[in-house]
Amino acid sequence: MPAAPATLWTPFAHAVFRAIWVAGLVSNVGTWMQNVAGVWLVTTLTTSALLVALMQTATSLPAFLLSLPSGVLADLIDRRRLLLFTQAFMAVVAAVLGVLTLTGGISALAVLGFTFLLGMGSALNAPIWQTVVTELVPRPVLPFAITLNGVSNNIARAIGPAIGGLVIAYYSPGFVFLLNGLSFLGTWAVVYAWRRTPTAVAGPAENFIGALRAGMRYVQYSPALYGVLVRTFAFSFGASAMWALVSVVVARKLHLSSGHYGTMLSWLGAGAVAGAFLMGRAGSRLNFNQRVLLGGLAFVGTNVALALFTAVYWLYPVMFLSGIAWLMVMTSFSTTVQLNVPKWVQARVISIYMLVFQAGLSVGSLVWGELADRTTLTVALLGAAGWMLLSSGLALPFPMRSGENLNLDPAGHWPTPEVQGEVDPDDGPVVVMVEYLVAPQDWPAFRQAAELLTRLRLRDGALRAGVFADMAHPERITEFFYVATWGEHQRQHLRFTKEDQAIEAQVQQFHTGSVPPHVTHFLAFPKSINVEVPMPLQNLEAQQ
Known part of the structure; x- marks a missing residue:
């Protein structure tokens, strides 16, 4: 019998996901x-709108x-231990802030400083937390697990x-800070009780710098991620106006108390929860591209309403609809990223996505806060609405691509290269050459397929790659790629996915030889100079 289709509740059938989700809810x-x-x-504590906006910054x-370094650490180090460290760090920071506030020894700048420290803990924690979800549920259930994290x-x-x-x-407020510290301790206890199975690392281990470069290179040569990152920055830059200035709207424009500010955010959260159920029922009718476009247009209305409405009761339903739009957009971004990257680089790519998102929020908060101080609150919010409206046009040049049907498991079909003697993983550089025989009439189609394969080589670790024809025998075409070390080339074998095999097969179908394309590996000759060094001037004069 075929398995029942996954629903929004399916992830809760997995006990570890259920426990960590509840702990995350309390911490959130x-x-x-x-x-x-x-x-x-x-x-x-201050009359400056800029200082208030800087809380978001x-x-x-x-x-x-820290997003990118934390993503590298999450791919290299045991994630459970990292989570234990980040939760304990944030618990201590929140507790100290609470004590200082209760004793009266706090200032606006000090609150900003402690908020920055908590932001550091959150930055280290976030890529790990998102990546852990992929370990707790199977891939078909992953979109619902990501949505449930958003619901939390x-x-x-x-x-x-x-x-x-x-x-x-x-x-x-000091008691709030102390309660937040206790919530981190609760999450720490649940993570401590989780007996995570360590992931077996095949091939040579990566160092921090090499892993950092590999993550950035993967994004550089992955067009499927371009649309997500561009749209993420555009959306977060415009949406940051709401997060940065809604408290100023409540306090300075509407002259209301902190209770009304909390209620405004509660309506926003209630809308996001409702949005999860709406997407569960009707989400399949909209693809990720359409969801992000619709959500961005909704935030045009949000910023306009905050700028022009003078009655708080009209703003409550606006914030409710904004919550629906926020969840719809954020889950679309996160799901698209996680479905388009393999496990070996997942945390690094997620960290780059989060870096772009937080950059939009940080820069946007600073821009809209400064604009509000120099002009008026209304001008700043209407400017943000105009930005959101213009950025909706990015849906055409930067569409988001779903990766639900991709098979990103390692292909594991490349044979182990023949090596005489022992080769240290740090030896290099390495040049790999693949020889094809291609009929002239097939050259245009072969070139297009080879360009896609070249991008995969660069994405998975090659520093240079290209395709060359033999001038004496033009039908003999050689693909080459240049890798920094032998260990990095071994990791290339493990990074090539089953989805990539289809592109490799497109190239190989043009090979007309009676045997498969011949592959040769060249290692830099021992103790030779592998970079061009100019000859000293006196040697040149002696030769002349």
């Missing part, structure tokens, strides 16, 4: 309580600085600000 509630308390505390900037964050957004607002109103 604490984080949103912290956000409300921090922003409101700064709002009461203090949260986002660490992700801009938005349930927290719906109730966290309200709880935080009540604690602030009746007690002090």
